[in-house]
Amino acid sequence: MLTDVRIQLNQISKEYGTTKAVKPFNLEVKKGELFCFLGPNGSGKTTTIKMMTGLLEPTDGTVLISGINMWTSPLEAKKLIAYVPDQPKLYPKLTGQEFLQFTASIYQISEQEFEERSTKYVSMFQLDQRLDELIEAYSHGMKQKLSLCAALLHQPDVLFLDEPTVGLDPQGAKTMKNLLQALCQNGMTVFMSTHILEIAEQMCDRVGIIKNGDLLTVGTVDDLRKQKGSMDSSLEDLFLELTGDTEAQSLVREMEDSPSSEVRR
Numbered sequence: 001m002l003t004d005v006r007i008q009l010n011q012i013s014k015e016y017g018t019t020k021a022v023k024p025f026n027l028e029v030k031k032g033e034l035f036c037f038l039g040p041n042g043s044g045k046t047t048t049i050k051m052m053t054g055l056l057e058p059t060d061g062t063v064l065i066s067g068i069n070m071w072t073s074p075l076e077a078k079k080l081i082a083y084v085p086d087q088p089k090l091y092p093k094l095t096g097q098e099f100l101q102f103t104a105s106i107y108q109i110s111e112q113e114f115e116e117r118s119t120k121y122v123s124m125f126q127l128d129q130r131l132d133e134l135i136e137a138y139s140h141g142m143k144q145k146l147s148l149c150a151a152l153l154h155q156p157d158v159l160f161l162d163e164p165t166v167g168l169d170p171q172g173a174k175t176m177k178n179l180l181q182a183l184c185q186n187g188m189t190v191f192m193s194t195h196i197l198e199i200a201e202q203m204c205d206r207v208g209i210i211k212n213g214d215l216l217t218v219g220t221v222d223d224l225r226k227q228k229g230s231m232d233s234s235l236e237d238l239f240l241e242l243t244g245d246t247e248a249q250s251l252v253r254e255m256e257d258s259p260s261s262e263v264r265r
């Protein structure tokens with residue numbers, strides 16, 4: 001039976017010794033959806049993404065990508081996805097061009113498809129002039145852009161991104177935003193984690209908020225506003241309320257307001 005569910009998590013969980021990094025939860029993300037995973041530091045975002053991409057074995061539960069079990073059929077499932085981590089580890093002694101060719105050969109992409117797709121993405125991120133340089137000479141942002149270009153070469157069903165805009169300049173972040181929205185309109189599913197609530201608010205179809213390994217809520221930003229009964233709230237207010245960080249936030253505000261923090265001329 002054909003299904004438009006691209007990511008299906010069934011009671012997935014992860015324990016590191018006695019640390020319950022991710023507590024069991026279910027989640028479905030559909031074809032063409034741009035889903036944002038939000039949570040404070042150490043809440044379990046990277047651990048969840050690593051389980052979804054087959055890099056980490058869940059303690060319990062299953063991950064299905066377009067109906068294929070990531071842990072029991074990893075080769076089949078991994079053909080359908082791409083993952084851009086927050087700190088891409090690329091081969092420093094390859095040039096950007098060699099890295100793209102290497103990635104294309106792993107996914108057995110034809111030469112014509114490689115030319116078309118790599119030219120398109122590389123020029124979008126203005127990497128064309130730097131492709132013949134060794135990756136070790138690239139900045140963090142350039143590595144992220146190259147990693148994204150490589151991830152898109154095989155046109156995955158699902159693209160996973162961990163903190164994609166950290167390290168990108170404003171132009172790069174805008175290009176990334178526009179590109180991700182266009183890819184989703186063409187049927188790709190994007191699952192990304194971010195700390196930047198403005199990005200989540202502007203781009204995402206739905207958000208999931210995780211804290212201490214618990215998936216607290218999932219929905220559109222408007223759903224969250226309705227849940228909280230405050231239609232004027234920003235996602236930042238809702239996030240702070242849900243993750244219980246209001247106390248820390250008001251402390252920061254108090255410090256900002258106190259006379260001792262005023263700028264003296």
Ligand SMILES: Nc1ncnc2c1ncn2[C@@H]1O[C@H](COP(=O)(O)OP(=O)(O)OP(=O)(O)O)[C@@H](O)[C@H]1O
Pocket residue numbers: 016019021039040041042043044045046047048
């Ligand atoms: N390899 C590991 N061994 C033991 N504990 C780990 C390991 N990796 C992560 N953890 C713990 O699991 C919990 C979730 O970590 P995770 O990296 O998934 O959080 P995160 O939401 O991605 O955080 P951040 O926003 O800071 O990147 C944390 O308590 C972390 O210390």
